[in-house]
Amino acid sequence: MDLQKHHKATFDNIAPEKRERIISAATAEFALKGFENANINNIAKKADVSVGSLYKYFENKQDMFLTIIHYSIATMEDMLNELLESDEDILLKVEHIIRTIQQYSKENVLIVKLYNVMTSENNPRFASQFAFEMESMTARIYRTAIERGKKAGDVREDIDSAFAAYLLDNIFMNLQFSYACDYYRERLKIYTGNDTPEKDDFVVEQCLKFIKSALKK
Numbered sequence: 475m476d477l478q479k480h481h482k483a484t485f486d487n488i489a490p491e492k493r494e495r496i497i498s499a500a501t502a503e504f505a506l507k508g509f510e511n512a513n514i515n516n517i518a519k520k521a522d523v524s525v526g527s528l529y530k531y532f533e534n535k536q537d538m539f540l541t542i543i544h545y546s547i548a549t550m551e552d553m554l555n556e557l558l559e560s561d562e563d564i565l566l567k568v569e570h571i572i573r574t575i576q577q578y579s580k581e582n583v584l585i586v587k588l589y590n591v592m593t594s595e596n597n598p599r600f601a602s603q604f605a606f607e608m609e610s611m612t613a614r615i616y617r618t619a620i621e622r623g624k625k626a627g628d629v630r631e632d633i634d635s636a637f638a639a640y641l642l643d644n645i646f647m648n649l650q651f652s653y654a655c656d657y658y659r660e661r662l663k664i665y666t667g668n669d670t671p672e673k674d675d676f677v678v679e680q681c682l683k684f685i686k687s688a689l690k691k
Contacts, residue, residue, distance in 0.1 A: 480540040485531035495521045496528070500542050505587040509539055540607075543592065546585050547608050554615045564623035565686055568642070572681055575646055576674050579653035586654035589647075609643070616642050623689070630691045638689065645681065 485493065499520035503512045514535055518525045532538040553574060557567050579586050589608075616639035623629030651658035653671065662670055670677065 480537040480544060481532050482530065485541070488531070492521075492523070496523065496531070497542060497545055500538055501584050501588055504539055504542060505584040505591060508591050509535070512539075514538075542588065543607065546588070547611060551611050551615075554612065558615050558619055558622075563626075564619060564628045564689060565682060567619055568685055569678060569682060571646060572649065572678050573674070575650050576653060576677070579650050583654045586650055590651055590655045590658075612643050612646075613639055620689070629689050633689070641688070642685070645685070649677070649681070 485496075496517070499517045500512075502520065503517045507513075512535065514528060515525055517538070518528055521528075528538070532541065554571070557570055560567065562570075592608075613636070617635050620629055620633075620635040620638050620642075624631050624635070648658065652662040653659070659671055
């Protein structure tokens, strides 16, 4: 899926190290303060660039915000497409996704927090934009994986592929938030025990048992 670009062409032409500084600074600002309270001046200062330079790369704060999301989605899409093209059983693909979620969420806390901000921002335009760019990508990949699993005999045929993909994504999204966002982490502890967030293998095992019961005959 070709994602819409929200930055100007000049942003693609700057040095990778400078681009990474801007992405990191903007991610931190938006994740910690939300869109409305994020400040362009703070982002410029943290990235060690001028405010004027940022406006050479982005039309406005909203385009900068959506660019950060774009970069994260592109990274995730590459990983999921690689899994989709493998010949592994559907449960092995699910296990790879869960373990990747665990590692990625711990190593990229601010980006995951930014996802959480996106899903909770009271802004209909952001909600529809984020849903289109993020969810249409994961919906396509999960639905295709389930359809291929049906053809290979790995997945039961009496489930709706699209709705099953939706339910899988809900599990994955909640797991992701549970490793990076305080509210979801506490929620996981309340339901399953204080040490659960540290028991990666246990989480994988239980998720796979639950998902297997839904997808397999």
